[in-house]
Amino acid sequence: MYVDTHSKAEMMVESVSDWIKQQVEEAGCKGTVTGLSGGIDSAVVAALSKRVFPEDTLGVIMPCYSEPRDEEDALLFAEHHNINVKNLDLSETYDSMVGKLDDTESTSKMALANIKPRLRMTVLYYYAQTYKYLVLGTSNKSELILGYFTKYGDGAADLLPIATFTKMEVYALARQLEIPERLIKRPPTAGIISGQTDEDEMGFTYDELEKYFKGEQISKDVKNKIERLERINAHKRSMPPIYTPKESLN
Numbered sequence: 239m240y241v242d243t244h245s246k247a248e249m250m251v252e253s254v255s256d257w258i259k260q261q262v263e264e265a266g267c268k269g270t271v272t273g274l275s276g277g278i279d280s281a282v283v284a285a286l287s288k289r290v291f292p293e294d295t296l297g298v299i300m301p302c303y304s305e306p307r308d309e310e311d312a313l314l315f316a317e318h319h320n321i322n323v324k325n326l327d328l329s330e331t332y333d334s335m336v337g338k339l340d341d342t343e344s345t346s347k348m349a350l351a352n353i354k355p356r357l358r359m360t361v362l363y364y365y366a367q368t369y370k371y372l373v374l375g376t377s378n379k380s381e382l383i384l385g386y387f388t389k390y391g392d393g394a395a396d397l398l399p400i401a402t403f404t405k406m407e408v409y410a411l412a413r414q415l416e417i418p419e420r421l422i423k424r425p426p427t428a429g430i431i432s433g434q435t436d437e438d439e440m441g442f443t444y445d446e447l448e449k450y451f452k453g454e455q456i457s458k459d460v461k462n463k464i465e466r467l468e469r470i471n472a473h474k475r476s477m478p479p480i481y482t483p484k485e486s487l488n
């Protein structure tokens with residue numbers, strides 16, 4: 239039977255939302271909490287949850303020396319989808335923590351930038367435990383395979399509703415969920431280093447990554463870059479290795 243992309247997206251939206259509901263209920267919880275960045279991944283995840291938990295889908299906006307547009311777009315989405323939000327600026331908390339850390343010659347820009355998602359993770363788990371919610375992760379297939387997230391930062395979550403969808407598939411879900419076009423059109427950014435975009439940092443485009451997933455022709459250089467990230471970040475997709483002694487202690 240022929241099913242067009244629109245009705246496929248409609249069915250997928252329903253199926254993922256139902257899955258979120260089932261997982262939350264099996265955990266004995268009442269709803270979900272998602273960090274809202276003004277980006278498309280978090281908007282899609284929160285909108286999926288809103289369909290099944292109309293009163294218990296919480297979005298938390300956590301600027302941390304972020305571009306003003308991030309907060310504007312997060313609010314625009316939350317108002318458009320009528321999602322409960324909390325707004326918590328983490329810039330001072332970040333300064334306070336960084337002020338107490340040793341600043342050595344080998345401290346990298348990324349070691350500092352990665353503190354931001356880890357502070358956000360702490361807030362999300364605070365609200366999860368407070369309201370009996372589960373934390374929704376926003377990683378998509380593209381990010382998960384490349385390890386393009388901060389370990390135990392935005393990578394920390396209880397459920398991963400969109401981790402089997404490529405970035406392009408996330409856009410299809412976003413259109414189905416009627417996410418404001420302003421969010422759909424903006425270039426994906428991790429939002430942890432000013433002016434950075436995903437594609438600039440990764441060194442290839444989401445289009446090229448999509449072709450790689452489909453086994454289509456891409457340059458050798460891009461293929462190498464993708465496979466390198468996949469390899470060096472494999473540790474982010476599994477539990478830490480557990481030491482196992484050859485004999486027991488007693």
Ligand SMILES: Nc1ncnc2c1ncn2[C@@H]1O[C@H](COP(=O)(O)OP(=O)(O)OC[C@H]2O[C@@H]([n+]3cccc(C(=O)O)c3)[C@H](O)[C@@H]2O)[C@@H](O)[C@H]1O
Pocket residue numbers: 348352355381385386387388389392427428429430436439470473
């Ligand atoms: N082989 C190995 N086995 C076990 N653990 C290993 C390891 N190699 C490194 N590690 C550990 O992992 C750490 C490095 O990983 P991590 O701390 O994540 O840091 P890292 O991968 O260097 O940086 C995070 C990357 O994710 C991107 N990001 C972050 C947040 C959001 C988004 C987004 O798209 O929104 C993207 C960010 O731009 C950057 O490229 C090391 O410091 C070490 O502790």
Ligand SMILES: Nc1ncnc2c1ncn2[C@@H]1O[C@H](COP(=O)(O)OP(=O)(O)OP(=O)(O)O)[C@@H](O)[C@H]1O
Pocket residue numbers: 272273274275276277278279280281298299300301302304308355358376381392425426427428429
């Ligand atoms: N300012 C912020 N406030 C709250 N949560 C944030 C903020 N910045 C990032 N996050 C969280 O970190 C996640 C990872 O960011 P990521 O950039 O991958 O997703 P996105 O911003 O939703 O979409 P895009 O990749 O298109 O920018 C976000 O989805 C969101 O849950």
Ligand SMILES: [Mg+2]
Pocket residue numbers: 275277278426427428429
């Ligand atoms: Mg983003």
